[in-house]
Structure formats: C-alpha cells, structure tokens
Amino acid sequence: MNNKIENTLFQCRAINKEFGNVRANNDISINVRSSQIHALLGENGAGKSTLVKIIYGLLQPDSGSMTFLNEEYSPKSPKDARALGVGMVFQHFSLFEPLTAFENILVGLDKELGEKELHASVIMLSESYGLEVNLSSFIGDLSAGERQRVEIIRALIQKPKLLIMDEPTSVLTPFECESLFKTLKKLASEGTSILYISHKLKEIADLCDTASVLRKGAIVGEYDPKKMTPRELGEIMVGQSLFEPKRPVAANKSNKVLSVKINEVKPDTQFGVTLKNIDLAVYQSEILGIGGVAGNGQEELMQVLTGEKKDRNVSIKYMDNDIEMLNPRERREIGLAFAPEERLGHAAVGNLNLLENSLITDPKKRFQMKMGFIDFSELNEYTNEIIEKFNVKTTGVSALASSLSGGNLQKFVVGREIGQKPSLFIVNQPTWGVDALSAANIRQAIVDIANTGAAIILISQDLDEILEISNKVAFLTNGNLSIPTNTMDIKTDEIGAIMGGISD
Amino acid sequence: MDLSEINFAVLVASLIVASTPLVLAALGELIVEKSGVLNLGVEGMMIIGAVTGFIVGVETGSAYIGMMAAAMAGALLSLLFAFIILIMQANQVASGLALTIFGLGIAALMGHPYTGIKSPQISTISIPILSEIPVLGTMFFQHDLIVYLSLISVLVIWYFLNRMRAGLILRSVGEDHDVAHSLGYRVVTIRFLAITFGGAMAGVGGGYLSLVRVPQWTEGMTAGAGWIALALVVFSGWRPFRLLIGAYIFGGITILQLNLQAIGVNINIALLSMAPYLATILALVVISMSRFRGNRGAPGCLGRSFVKIT
Numbered sequence: 001m002n003n004k005i006e007n008t009l010f011q012c013r014a015i016n017k018e019f020g021n022v023r024a025n026n027d028i029s030i031n032v033r034s035s036q037i038h039a040l041l042g043e044n045g046a047g048k049s050t051l052v053k054i055i056y057g058l059l060q061p062d063s064g065s066m067t068f069l070n071e072e073y074s075p076k077s078p079k080d081a082r083a084l085g086v087g088m089v090f091q092h093f094s095l096f097e098p099l100t101a102f103e104n105i106l107v108g109l110d111k112e113l114g115e116k117e118l119h120a121s122v123i124m125l126s127e128s129y130g131l132e133v134n135l136s137s138f139i140g141d142l143s144a145g146e147r148q149r150v151e152i153i154r155a156l157i158q159k160p161k162l163l164i165m166d167e168p169t170s171v172l173t174p175f176e177c178e179s180l181f182k183t184l185k186k187l188a189s190e191g192t193s194i195l196y197i198s199h200k201l202k203e204i205a206d207l208c209d210t211a212s213v214l215r216k217g218a219i220v221g222e223y224d225p226k227k228m229t230p231r232e233l234g235e236i237m238v239g240q241s242l243f244e245p246k247r248p249v250a251a252n253k254s255n256k257v258l259s260v261k262i263n264e265v266k267p268d269t270q271f272g273v274t275l276k277n278i279d280l281a282v283y284q285s286e287i288l289g290i291g292g293v294a295g296n297g298q299e300e301l302m303q304v305l306t307g308e309k310k311d312r313n314v315s316i317k318y319m320d321n322d323i324e325m326l327n328p329r330e331r332r333e334i335g336l337a338f339a340p341e342e343r344l345g346h347a348a349v350g351n352l353n354l355l356e357n358s359l360i361t362d363p364k365k366r367f368q369m370k371m372g373f374i375d376f377s378e379l380n381e382y383t384n385e386i387i388e389k390f391n392v393k394t395t396g397v398s399a400l401a402s403s404l405s406g407g408n409l410q411k412f413v414v415g416r417e418i419g420q421k422p423s424l425f426i427v428n429q430p431t432w433g434v435d436a437l438s439a440a441n442i443r444q445a446i447v448d449i450a451n452t453g454a455a456i457i458l459i460s461q462d463l464d465e466i467l468e469i470s471n472k473v474a475f476l477t478n479g480n481l482s483i484p485t486n487t488m489d490i491k492t493d494e495i496g497a498i499m500g501g502i503s504d
Numbered sequence: 505m506d507l508s509e510i511n512f513a514v515l516v517a518s519l520i521v522a523s524t525p526l527v528l529a530a531l532g533e534l535i536v537e538k539s540g541v542l543n544l545g546v547e548g549m550m551i552i553g554a555v556t557g558f559i560v561g562v563e564t565g566s567a568y569i570g571m572m573a574a575a576m577a578g579a580l581l582s583l584l585f586a587f588i589i590l591i592m593q594a595n596q597v598a599s600g601l602a603l604t605i606f607g608l609g610i611a612a613l614m615g616h617p618y619t620g621i622k623s624p625q626i627s628t629i630s631i632p633i634l635s636e637i638p639v640l641g642t643m644f645f646q647h648d649l650i651v652y653l654s655l656i657s658v659l660v661i662w663y664f665l666n667r668m669r670a671g672l673i674l675r676s677v678g679e680d681h682d683v684a685h686s687l688g689y690r691v692v693t694i695r696f697l698a699i700t701f702g703g704a705m706a707g708v709g710g711g712y713l714s715l716v717r718v719p720q721w722t723e724g725m726t727a728g729a730g731w732i733a734l735a736l737v738v739f740s741g742w743r744p745f746r747l748l749i750g751a752y753i754f755g756g757i758t759i760l761q762l763n764l765q766a767i768g769v770n771i772n773i774a775l776l777s778m779a780p781y782l783a784t785i786l787a788l789v790v791i792s793m794s795r796f797r798g799n800r801g802a803p804g805c806l807g808r809s810f811v812k813i814t
Contacts, residue, residue, distance in 0.1 A: 058686060077688045078688035082688070090686065094683040094687060095683065096675075096684075097679070097680075097804070098679050098803075099672070099675070099676065099679065107669075107687070
C-alpha cells in the first residue's frame with residue numbers, strides 16, 4: 001500500500017454492495033485513524049448502515065477489501081469482528097427486553113465468564129466511564145439512555161479497538177447525549193477509535209475529528225467538522241441547500257381549540273408516570289411545544305389526549321365540547337389527528353401495506369363508497385400524494401409498512417395525519433430518526449397546517465425542534481407540566497432549570 | 505361406595521405414572537417454544553413414539569430399547585417439521601397441525617399388526633432406604649427409571665434455562681431472533697436442535713404411554729395428551745416446575761376419577777372423564793392469573809418465521 005497513512009487503524013477500499021438493483025455501497029473507501037472519533041455522515045438510505053454492517057461482519061461485501069491493524073480483515077460474522085476487536089452499538093438496540101441487563105451483557109459475550117468476574121468488570125467499566133446501570137433490572141423497564149449504556153458496556157467489555165456507534169443519540173435526551181459524549185471522548189483519548197454514524201450535524205461538530213460524508217451510497221469526501229459550520233456540512237450531506245422552517249405567524253388568540261385540565265391520572269403499569277397538575281390550552285394557528293426528558297409522562301399524556309386512555313377526572317374541551325370520554329376514533333371524527341411516537345405497531349400496522357395503512361385512519365370516510373366498498377382510486381391518489389410530498393422512500397403504495405425504514409415510515413405517518421386536514425394535530429416525536437432534509441420538510445408541513453388554522457400540540461424530546469417552530473413551550477417533568485410560556489421569552493438556561501429541576 | 509377403598513399412597517404413585525408422558529412431552533415443547541418455535545405437532549410425535557416404541561419393544565423384548573426407539577422416532581418426525589418451518593419457512597401453526605394428522609395416520613398404519621399384544625415389562629427401581637419409608641416410599645421411591653428421569657429432566661431444564669449460558673442463548677433466540685442474529689448467533693441451527701429435542705421428548709412420552717402406562721397399543725391411544733402437554737406449557741408460563749405441578753394435577757384427577765368410577769360413585773361417567781381436563785385448565789388459569797414477579801409470558805418471537813435480513 002503506497003498511500004498508507006500513519007496511525008491507520010482501519011481501512012476499507014472500494015467496498016461495493018448491491019441489493020437487487022440498488023447500489024447501497026458504491027466504491028467506498030474510508031480510513032479510520034487510531035484514537036479518533038470518525039463521523040460517518042449521511043441521510044437515511046445513504047448507505048451508512050450497510051457499510052457498518054459489512055465492517056461488523058453482518059453483511060459480506062460484493063467486492064472490495066478491508067484492513068484492520070495492518071492486516072487483512074474480512075469478518076464472516078459478528079463473532080469474528082468482535083474477536084478481532086471491533087465492537088458495535090446498534091441504533092435499534094440489540095437487547096432482549098425480557099432479559100435483565102446482566103443477562104444481556106452475558107449473552108453478547110463470546111466466551112463464558114464467571115458471574116463474579118463479569119460483575120466486577122462491569123462495575124469497573126461503569127464507574128470509569130460514567131455508565132451507570134442497574135444490572136438486575138429488566139431491559140423492558142429501562143429508559144432509552146439506560147439501554148444504550150447496557151449496549152455500550154456490552155461492547156466495551158470485550159475491549160474493542162474500534163467501536164461502531166450507529167446513530168447513538170437518536171433516542172437520547174440532551175442530558176444523556178452529553179454524558180455519552182463524555183464517555184466517547186474518554187474512550188478515544190485512551191486509544192479506542194470510534195466510527196460514529198449520525199445525521200445530526202451539531203453533535204458531529206462537537207464530537208468528531210473527521211467526517212466522511214456519504215450520499216446515495218458513495219463517498220462525497222472527507223472533511224474536518226471543526227472547521228465547518230453544521231450548515232455547510234449539512235448541505236454537503238444532502239447535496240442541496242437547507243432551509244429552516246419558520247414558526248407560524250402570531251396565533252389567533254380568540255379561538256381556543258383545546259383546553260386540558262388534569263389533576264391526577266394514575267398510570268396503568270407500575271413503571272408509568274402519574275400525570276399531575278396539567279393545565280394547557282392551544283389556540284388556532286398555534287404550535288404548543290411540549291418538551292422534556294423521555295419518560296416524564298409524554299407517553300401517558302399522549303394517551304389521555306388521543307383517548308386511548310379515558311379518565312373521568314380529566315377535563316378535555318375541544319371547541320367547547322367535552323371530549324374526555326370519547327375514544328380515539330370518535331375524536332378523529334370531529335377533527336383531531338394523532339401521530340404517536342411508536343410508528344410501527346402503534347401508528348402503523350407493519351403487516352398492512354401503505355394503502356391499507358392510509359385507510360385505517362379515515363375518520364371522514366373519504367375512501368368509502370356506497371355499500372361500504374373502498375374507493376381505491378381515491379385511496380391510491382391520497383397515498384401517492386403522501387409518498388411524493390414527504391419524500392417517502394418505498395417501492396410503492398403496496399409495500400408493507402414494516403418494509404419501510406423507521407424514518408421513512410415516520411414521514412408516511414405524519415403525512416397521512418396531516419393529509420386529513422385536522423383542526424387539531426397532536427404529534428409525539430415527529431422527526432425521530434428522520435434525516436435532516438426530511439425533518440425540515442416535516443416541520444414545514446406542520447407549520448403549514450398551523451398557518452392554515454390548525455392547532456398543534458408538538459411533543460418532542462428534540463429541544464431545537466421545539467424552540468424552532470413552537471409559539472409556546474412547556475416542559476414535562478415527572479408528570480407535571482410547566483406553565484406554557486412564549487418561546488421568544490424563554491432563555492436556554494431557564495429550560496435547563498425547568499427540565500432538570502424536579503426530575504432527577 | 506366406600507372411599508376408604510382408595511389407597512392414598514397407591515393413588516399418588518399411580519398419578520405420577522399417569523402424568524409422566526405429559527411431563528416429558530411438555531418439557532420438550534417448553535424448550536421448543538423457548539427457542540421461539542410453536543410446534544403443534546406434539547400429539548403426532550407422541551403417537552409415533554408410542555407406536556415405534558411399542559413395536560421395537562415387542563420385537564426386541566426390551567422396554568428400554570423400545571423407549572430409545574420412541575425418542576428417535578419422535579425426533580425424526582420433528583426433523584421433518586423443522587425442515588418445513590426453518591428451511592422452507594412455512595407457517596408454523598399449519599405445519600404443526602399437519603404433523604399431528606400425519607403422525608396419527610402413519611401410527612395407525614404401522615401399529616395395526618400389533619393391536620392387542622402385551623408389551624415387555626419395565627422393572628421398577630426401589631431406591632434403597634427411601635423406598636422403605638411408609639406411605640412416602642410407595643408414593644415416590646418405587647418407580648421405573650423413566651419416572652425418575654422425567655423428574656430429573658425438570659431440574660436439569662430449569663437449570664439449563666436459568667443458570668447456563670447455552671440456555672440464555674436459547675431464550676434470547678426465542679425472545680428476538682433478529683437481535684440474536686445481529687449478535688452472531690445461528691438462529692436456525694439453535695432452533696433445529698431445540699425442535700429435535702422436543703421431538704425426542706414427545707417420542708419418549710408416547711413410548712412411556714404404550715410400554716408402561718397402558719401398556720398396550722391401540723389406535724389413537726394418546727387421546728389428546730399432546731394437546732394437554734401444549735396447554736400445560738402455555739399455562740405454566742413457560743416454567744418447568746409449574747409445568748410439573750400442572751401435569752400432576754391432570755394425572756392426579758385422571759387417576760382419582762378412574763378410582764371413583766371403579767368404586768361406583770354416583771356421578772355421571774361423562775362428567776368424571778371430563779374432570780381432569782377442566783381441573784387442569786382451571787388450576788393453570790389461576791396460576792397464570794396471579795402476577796408473580798418476573799412473569800414475562802410468552803417468548804417474544806413465538807411462532808414467527810425467521811427471515812434473515814441481508
């Protein structure tokens with residue numbers, strides 16, 4: 001190798017991988033140096049995940065070669081990769097929910113370790129890297145941040161020299177992100193290289209030493225994120241200029257659309273959050289942003305708002321009608337629309353195709369003809385419109401919802417709900433796992449319907465998103481909602497105090 | 505009618521014998537389901553085990569050799585199922601039902617010349633000292649080898665699932681095969697092994713039925729035992745010890761009602777024959793209703809085909 005660079009830990013050259021007619025990876029070459037945090041930046045479907053799966057041995061490349069520690073590297077399975085010193089933390093956690101944290105760590109190890117020995121090394125790791133986790137709790141009961149810590153511990157316990165992190169912050173709160181970054185920086189300073197996959201530009205600028213940008217399966221180039229603005233980097237990533245949605249113009253204060261008063265709502269499970277002292281109102285053409293760290297009552301509030309959970313002690317007034325005892329379908333019929341956080345299995349049915357998924361939330365029966373027949377031409381048109389407008393990457397309207405990537409399904413779900421032209425749209429985490437350009441599109445679409453008179457409740461853990469498009473913001477902590485304030489009047493340090501104040 | 509005619513110690517001893525086929529078959533199915541596969545062919549594998557065990561037992565004159573042949577026959581039939589659902593990725597429910605129907609049919613064909621023949625004896629092993637304890641000795645310590653083995657299997661399987669790494673891997677494959685695959689575990693291989701084990705256990709259960717419990721070959725002699733075994737697995741919440749309790753309740757009431765019939769209790773025979781099924785379902789529903797800590801229910805991927813994502 002004539003152009004061998006000093007300190008190269010991992011190198012791949014001319015990697016190609018095709019799925020059917022799609023070229024997921026096209027002649028990809030990257031070079032990861034030791035002790036570096038190397039970003040792999042790209043939109044959904046740019047080929048990042050394919051590339052790291054090849055590196056981790058989950059996929060075999062069609063052609064191309066890799067070297068690791070100056071030796072030929074071609075893992076046939078993740079076991080090979082781990083044995084050679086490559087670890088990976090998945091985007092959709094590869095944890096078993098019914099098993100405990102400890103069992104999950106155990107099952108990810110390739111050799112049998114004594115329980116005591118393992119306990120000791122886990123505790124040592126968690127102390128030195130700030131990865132706190134209760135080993136005996138079941139994964140199903142842990143927050144996203146805690147789950148990720150379990151995954152990281154599981155990867156670190158095998159002492160990898162290269163750690164692959166696939167979109168690690170997509171499920172984390174700002175606070176959790178910060179502690180993750182500390183951990184990663186410490187790891188890098190101690191000699192572990194990190195291949196960091198993300199499409200969040202700010203964090204790449206904060207964290208990474210180098211950034212390889214991927215677009216449509218090919219490398220665009222290698223950049224120094226410290227020397228560029230996130231915007232410049234973003235434009236390279238999407239290959240066109242980015243826009244920032246503007247929040248809706250001043251709300252029409254006279255037309256209250258929804259008011260909610262909750263004294264107390266107990267959760268259904270012991271792990272749920274009790275909602276307390278919630279008093280909110282949202283007006284026409286107004287976006288009310290509800291922020292807060294995950295697990296502080298977002299899910300529970302959403303259930304009360306959608307009618308999945310009905311409670312007599314709650315007062316919900318929609319345009320002067322009491323609707324607290326209506327079920328979700330009845331609420332949809334009078335002009336509400338919802339997009340819950342969990343897109344597969346909650347917002348969409350995985351085993352139904354996109355047409356059918358459009359049909360299942362059709363409160364105004366616009367796809368229904370006489371005698372209950374389905375109006376397929378109308379349905380087709382509607383679904384195609386969503387796909388086109390929201391740039392949903394799919395093989396067509398007859399693709400199963402489960403065949404779409406998370407971000408694409410999210411775009412579809414938001415599009416489907418917005419297409420109902422609701423007077424009140426309640427959405428939880430609308431851009432979770434969605435790439436930059438599509439996220440901007442989704443936000444713009446939300447702003448657009450607000451501008452035409454809809455009221456919006458936007459629940460999101462992405463603080464930037466809330467501050468960007470909301471007229472008013474409130475924060476959930478431990479089931480309590482702070483008093484909504486105008487976004488313009490709020491200061492960033494106040495937010496930290498509100499969010500961190502009550503919750504631990 | 506005289507209830508004192510019923511000897512309690514003998515009753516318990518015979519309930520254990522009556523329950524053993526169920527314990528064996530259900531334990532096998534427990535392992536299969538823990539790996540994420542639903543094999544509804546238990547009944548079919550049991551009856552194949554019963555007929556093969558009986559034929560080989562009669563021909564060789566050894567019940568033990570018969571029992572081994574039963575295990576092999578059950579395993580062989582389950583391999584067919586494994587091939588259909590793991591390699592061809594057919595629907596598990598339909599394939600399992602087909603397996604039962606196939607098993608019942610082929611067993612009837614094979615067993616026809618052997619109807620009405622007596623099977624070779626299996627000797628009981630009295631455990632020294634323990635078997636001499638009054639009452640308890642008769643109940644628990646004067647049984648044949650298979651009974652002891654079935655009880656040991658409960659322990660071993662509990663230990664395997666909860667204390668061993670291999671058991672953890674098996675459970676993780678059953679909970680989420682995609683994750684297990686992404687960690688580098690061979691989902692299909694592990695399920696193959698689990699299914700084969702389940703088949704062998706069901707086979708032994710069937711063999712015990714025809715060689716010890718009855719002991720005779722009659723067509724359709726499993727009489728729904730495979731289905732009861734399947735129900736036991738579900739109602740036990742996929743736990744070996746509760747499964748044992750469930751099986752013994754079923755066996756116990758079966759024996760009790762037979763005794764009651766024998767001494768001429770004035771209850772309709774149809775109701776008495778129904779009793780074990782009803783009581784087992786009731787007892788297990790009650791057990792599974794109470795919320796024990798860590799009761800996590802069915803394996804996450806139970807019944808789902810594993811399609812490797814490339």
